[in-house]
Amino acid sequence: MNNKIIELVDLTKQYGSFTAVDHLNLTVHKGEIFGLLGPNGAGKSTTILMMLGLTEPTSGSVKVCGINSTTNPIEVKSKVGYLPEDIGFYDDLTGLENLIYTARLNHMPLIQARQKAELLLQRVGLTNNSNKKTGKYSRGMRQRLGLADVLIKNPEIIILDEPTLGIDPSGVREFLELIVKLSKEEGITVLFSSHHLHQVQQVCDRVGIFVGGKLLAEGNIQELSQKLFARNPFITEIKVSNKQYTASKLKGLLQKIDGFIDIADNKDSFQIECSRDITAEVAKVVVDAGAGLTYLNKKEYGLDDIYYRYFEGGEKS
Amino acid sequence: MNNLKKKVQNSIALLSDKSAKVFSDIKTMILKENETKVVHPFRVIMAKEISDHVKSWRFVILIAIITLTCFGSVFTALANFSKAVKPNDPNDIFFFLKLFTASDGTLPPFFVFVGFLGPLLGISLGFDAVNSEFNRGTISRVLSQPIHRDSFINAKFAGSLTVISIMFFTLGFMVIGLGLIKIGVPPTAQEFLRIICFILISIIYVAFWLNLSVLFSILFRQPATSALSGIAIWLFLTVFYPLIINLVSKAFEPSKMAAAHQIIRYEELKLLLLRILPNQLFSEATTTLLMPSVRSLGPLTMEQLYGTIPGPLPLGQSILLVWPQVTGLIAATILCFLISYVLFMRKEIRPR
Structure with missing residues (x-):
């Protein structure tokens, strides 16, 4: 698990005076699904292009599978599959022909290319459409064909740049499930770039938050929330039916609990800040007091919160 | 007797069976070899580039236009063949070459047509070579495969050039075949070599236009813009540039009483300015090759002409005469290719 498969050191890319990627340091380990999360124009695509050696960095170094992408792009490209945001196929060729073409560009003989392409089309569920021209494919089908196209070279790493853009929700779920399955079954490292929090949360082992060319935080979702909300890591939300119980009255009751910090009135609900998880105690106290507990929720931070918290910070700086 | 006949028949059948088997074996072997x-x-x-070209409607239309016009000009040449062959003509020995150069005035001769339509062919095969790949988003997919970046542009050029070469050779040989049937006189070895040289120069000439339009396809994102710029350059070079040269050189025209060396210098300057044009180079080169009696491409004085016996040049001398023109054409082609190569290598490849 501790094999570094992607290693970016002080990576910088400038376009004129504009800095797209600013001294980026990032490490991705073998076999994990890493989510690169950031708004549009954060420099995610530029970073990916530099990993593939399609763009030269202004300074810093990129190592993929221990190979420098800038000086040895061919070797890197034979190990990395790249699925761009809007993948282009030759519209006048069929899905199968497009895949065979890619396979042959990867030094595969025709007969092997055809077998492999058919296998992968079956895997992504496009067998019935394999002889249809890709010009007639729907968006979701194109994206699945894109995944097959990426897999045909037996990659060690696949890089997906906004792969779910423009696919309907059920299509997105299927697509993500396919990626997780592939990663687990074949041990492929996945770098998943997106601005969709929920998708990243759903599939990624670790997440890097990327704003304005800088990596603001890195880690799994729990680590991130701990880092971010260090001041008040736990929040329990309650609602009571008895209107007599105001925030100050409840505060008097709850103060006895060890770890209680503060309570705030939030229209029809109360937010209790605490230094440890005291949800069970809160429930007991409120019920015993006869306040009529109607709603109790231990709040966990999702990427949403992390995201907004960071972007607020990002815009200020 | 009957028995023997049967035996022979049997063995022949056996032999043909065996040979058929051997042939099919070889065929499957080749196929297998290709597959593995x-x-x-x-x-x-x-x-892929070649198959794309051959399958496209654009190519079908182009080949139809070019075939029709070329055959048209060959037919008018054939119709006036008896008139074209004059007594005491030094080109007379090269009977067959007349097929490519003779005309009765209704349609220009074959080689003029090639000079006129060649640019169109080159431009239309190259104008969307690179930008269409960008617009379809296929370039980032292809270039993220383990290939060298220049393989892409080199293959594009080589593919189109192969298509053009096959097309011109086919066309040239078809004209020769047609002439053989109609005239009944086979071309001599020298005539044949001259025709081959003519075809080769035509290919280089079209390759120049091909490279120019590939260059535009890298510079401009819209295929329409790049096609239009190619056609604009073509029109400018064939129509307006000679016109401008004429107008400008009129201003420097020496009087009729001027010394001979002045007149010669003036004529040479005019030619020099015209020789910047690839079509000028092409037409000079092809004229010399197809009309062996042409012995100089610049102005000649009376002294130089005095005492010469009008006669055809041998092939080696003709080639020597057009060597600068051919070199110029090749240089222009390489220059265009070089610029597009450098531009392409520096271009950032982004998905759509």
Whole structure:
């Protein structure tokens, strides 16, 4: 698990005076699904292009599978599959022909290319459409064909740049499930770039938050929330039916609990800040007091919160 | 007797069976070889490029236009063949070449047509070579495969050039075949070589236009813009540039009483300015090759002409005469290719 498969050191890319990627340091380990999360124009695509050696960095170094992408792009490209945001196929060729073409560009003989392409089309569920021209494919089908196209070279790493853009929700779920399955079954490292929090949360082992060319935080979702909300890591939300119980009255009751910090009135609900998880105690106290507990929720931070918290910070700086 | 016949028949049948089997074995072997061989990515891209061209409607239309016009000019040449062959003509020995150069005035001769339509062919095969790949988003997919970046542009050029070469050779040989049937006199070895040289120069000439339009396809994102710029350059060079040269050189025209060396210098300057044009180079080169009696491409004084016996040049001398023109054409082609190569290598490849 501790094999570094992607290693970016002080990576910088400038376009004129504009800095797209600013001294980026990032490490991705073998076999994990890493989510690169950031708004549009954060420099995610530029970073990916530099990993593939399609763009030269202004300074810093990129190592993929221990190979420098800038000086040895061919070797890197034979190990990395790249699925761009809007993948282009030759519209006048069929899905199968497009895949065979890619396979042959990867030094595969025709007969092997055809077998492999058919296998992968079956895997992504496009067998019935394999002889249809890709010009007639729907968006979701194109994206699945894109995944097959990426897999045909037996990659060690696949890089997906906004792969779910423009696919309907059920299509997105299927697509993500396919990626997780592939990663687990074949041990492929996945770098998943997106601005969709929920998708990243759903599939990624670790997440890097990327704003304005800088990596603001890195880690799994729990680590991130701990880092971010260090001041008040736990929040329990309650609602009571008895209107007599105001925030100050409840505060008097709850103060006895060890770890209680503060309570705030939030229209029809109360937010209790605490230094440890005291949800069970809160429930007991409120019920015993006869306040009529109607709603109790231990709040966990999702990427949403992390995201907004960071972007607020990002815009200020 | 009957027995023997049967035996022979049997053995012949056996033999043909066996040979058929051997042939089919060889065929499957070749197929298998093709199927299991690892082909270099360059060849894969080139093969795709060729098949794309051949399958496209654009190519069908172009080949129809060019075939029709060329056959038209060959037919008018044939119709006036008896008139074209004059007594005491030094070109007379080169009977067959007349097929490419003779005309009765209704349609220009074959080689003029090639000079006129060649640019169109080159431009239309190249104008969307690179930008269409960008617009379809296929370039980032192809270039993220383990291939060298220049393989892509080299293969594009090589593929189109192969298509053009096959087309011109086919056309040239068809004209020769047609002439053989109609005239009934086979071309001599020298005539044949001259025709081959003519075809080769035509290919280089079209390659120049092909490279120019590939260059535009890298510079401009819209295929329409790049096609239009190619056609604009073509029109400018064929129509307006000679016109401008004429107007400008009129201003420097020496009087009729001027010394001979002044007049010669003036004529040479005019020619020099015209020789910047690839079509000028092409027409000079092809004229010399197809009309062996042409012995100089610049102005000649009376002294130089005095005492010469009008006669055809041998092939080696004709080639020597047009060597600068051919070199110029090749240089222009390489220059265009170089610029597009450098531009392409520096271009950032982004998905759509």
